[in-house]
Amino acid sequence: TQSTRPQRLLGAVQKNATRGDPRSVVKAIDEFCRHKEWAMNVGDEKGCILDSVVSELNPATVLELGTYCGYSTVRIASLLPPHAKLITLEFNPDYAKIACQVIAWAGLEDKIQLVEGSSAEWIPKMKEHFGVKMLDLVFMDHWKDDYLPDTKLLEDCGLLRKGSVLLADNVICPGSPDYLKYVRRSPRYKSQYFRSHLEYTKAEDGLEKSVFLG
Numbered sequence: 001t002q003s004t005r006p007q008r009l010l011g012a013v014q015k016n017a018t019r020g021d022p023r024s025v026v027k028a029i030d031e032f033c034r035h036k037e038w039a040m041n042v043g044d045e046k047g048c049i050l051d052s053v054v055s056e057l058n059p060a061t062v063l064e065l066g067t068y069c070g071y072s073t074v075r076i077a078s079l080l081p082p083h084a085k086l087i088t089l090e091f092n093p094d095y096a097k098i099a100c101q102v103i104a105w106a107g108l109e110d111k112i113q114l115v116e117g118s119s120a121e122w123i124p125k126m127k128e129h130f131g132v133k134m135l136d137l138v139f140m141d142h143w144k145d146d147y148l149p150d151t152k153l154l155e156d157c158g159l160l161r162k163g164s165v166l167l168a169d170n171v172i173c174p175g176s177p178d179y180l181k182y183v184r185r186s187p188r189y190k191s192q193y194f195r196s197h198l199e200y201t202k203a204e205d206g207l208e209k210s211v212f213l214g
């Protein structure tokens with residue numbers, strides 16, 4: 001039977017990356033997506049901006065919405081301090097199966113908790129189920145129409161504290177206009193746009209970093 005793109009991406013990781021070496025996993029995926037098949041990872045250009053936000057924040061608790069094949073999951077987790085935790089939420093079981101293997105190849109299972117299900121179901125369960133008190137960083141990279149409702153849900157569930165950072169991918173392409181308007185207008189956020197390009201292309205895209213002011 002035909003393989004899927006995520007399966008071929010995993011194959012490229014297993015063929016070209018060194019087990020236990022997250023940077024080689026990231027590099028193998030970027031090479032595959034640049035030279036073989038485009039895939040919707042945050043990519044190397046926006047990935048560097050993601051790296052700088054994570055490194056500056058040094059977060060203890062990170063939530064990623066939208067695992068896909070685990071590219072940004074590995075990128076973020078490889079920069080976290082020893083006892084930090086990354087919870088990543090994936091809705092699509094086929095993506096989750098691939099991401100689980102990419103994360104294992106990178107040797108980052110101990111830092112990452114991959115959860116299969118919807119954000120609407122799991123965000124309200126963060127505290128009781130994962131013992132999460134507050135989120136230091138949320139990387140939003142799931143369905144673009146869910147960015148805004150899920151931001152409001154994060155606020156309502158008391159998961160954001162003064163200084164929590166929301167970092168949203170694809171605010172231009174495919175775009176999340178209602179989210180962008182909300183965080184840029186709201187007095188409860190300090191927002192900043194990092195202009196870049198859609199992964200592996202010349203199209204404009206960027207990351208929006210929004211600090212919750214409490």
Ligand SMILES: Cc1cc(-c2n[nH]c(CCNC(=O)c3cc(-c4ccc(F)cc4)cc(O)c3O)n2)ccn1
Nearest residue numbers: 040066067068089090091118119141142143173174
């Ligand atoms: C918990 C939960 C998780 C999910 C979930 N998990 N994984 C995803 C994938 C979401 N990502 C995208 O759709 C996406 C699309 C493009 C794109 C595509 C085609 C173009 F022509 C141009 C750009 C580029 C990107 O960078 C993207 O991130 N959703 C969904 C629901 N609930």
Ligand SMILES: [Mg+2]
Nearest residue numbers: 042141169170
């Ligand atoms: Mg994205």
